[in-house]
Amino acid sequence: xxxxxxxxxSVSASVGDRxxxxxxxxxxxxxxxxxxxxxxxxxxxxxxxxxSLQSGVPPRFSGSGSGTDFSLTISSLxxxxxxxxxxxxxxxxxxxxGQGTKVEVK
Amino acid sequence: EVxxxxxxxxxVQPGGSLTLSCAASGFSFSDYAMNxxxxxPGKGLEWVSTxxxxxxxxxxADSVKGRFTISRDNSKNTLHLQLNSLRAEDTAIYHCVQGxxxxxxxxxxxxxxxxx
Numbered sequence: 001x002x003x004x005x006x007x008x009x010s011v012s013a014s015v016g017d018r019x020x021x022x023x024x025x026x027x028x029x030x031x032x033x034x035x036x037x038x039x040x041x042x043x044x045x046x047x048x049x050x051x052s053l054q055s056g057v058p059p060r061f062s063g064s065g066s067g068t069d070f071s072l073t074i075s076s077l078x079x080x081x082x083x084x085x086x087x088x089x090x091x092x093x094x095x096x097x098g099q100g101t102k103v104e105v106k
Numbered sequence: 107e108v109x110x111x112x113x114x115x116x117x118v119q120p121g122g123s124l125t126l127s128c129a130a131s132g133f134s135f136s137d138y139a140m141n142x143x144x145x146x147p148g149k150g151l152e153w154v155s156t157x158x159x160x161x162x163x164x165x166x167a168d169s170v171k172g173r174f175t176i177s178r179d180n181s182k183n184t185l186h187l188q189l190n191s192l193r194a195e196d197t198a199i200y201h202c203v204q205g206x207x208x209x210x211x212x213x214x215x216x217x218x219x220x221x222x
Contacts, residue, residue, distance in 0.1 A: 033208035035151075042201055042212040043151065054210065086151055090207030093165045095141075095153035 002026050002089050006098035012106040019074045021101045023087035027068065031090035034063055034072045038083045047072065108132040108211040110202045115216030122192050128185040128202030128213055136180040139206035142187045144198035155187065156206065192220045
């Protein structure tokens with residue numbers, strides 16, 4: 001199985017900050033997705049195949065990386081961006097998620 | 107607009123069975139692979155199962171293999187998950203999700219609680 005490790009597990013930030021979350025895979029992958037989840041809501045897809053934005057996702061979100069190391073960057077944090085973020089590999093079964101990164105108010 | 111309506115969650119005793127359903131609308135259901143992804147209370151996301159667009163191939167997490175069965179009815183735009191031999195560790199919100207390599211649209215989820 002491919003293990004996905006996110007860091008940090010939580011980050012405290014302010015509106016306007018640039019926030020970067022990293023995700024490391026236990027082996028090389030090419031399909032990496034990112035999701036946002038707010039309390040009491042279903043996850044929402046943000047990015048697929050490393051850097052492609054899902055329809056309707058603001059351009060302040062971006063994904064990058066290759067091989068085993070990937071990142072999600074929010075260029076200027078907005079109030080609605082405080083949430084938990086998960087990465088997920090889609091290269092092989094079982095599909096696996098990172099443990100999540102909570103973006104909190106500083 | 108894609109809409110996935112999950113249903114069927116309940117409180118069930120250990121060893122019991124349950125069937126979850128997902129009614130899909132707003133897209134051509136038969137053109138997409140579908141999945142179940144669960145989230146235990148206060149925990150992260152766990153992929154459970156995937157079924158290909160024609161139902162010809164199914165995949166399961168080791169934690170549910172042999173106990174859960176995914177199926178679909180493309181004539182009714184519905185997805186199902188049969189849960190047997192339920193354990194306390196199966197307690198979670200179960201989400202119906204569209205996609206194959208990534209999970210593009212999510213249902214709100216249905217709660218399964220396994221407890222005596």
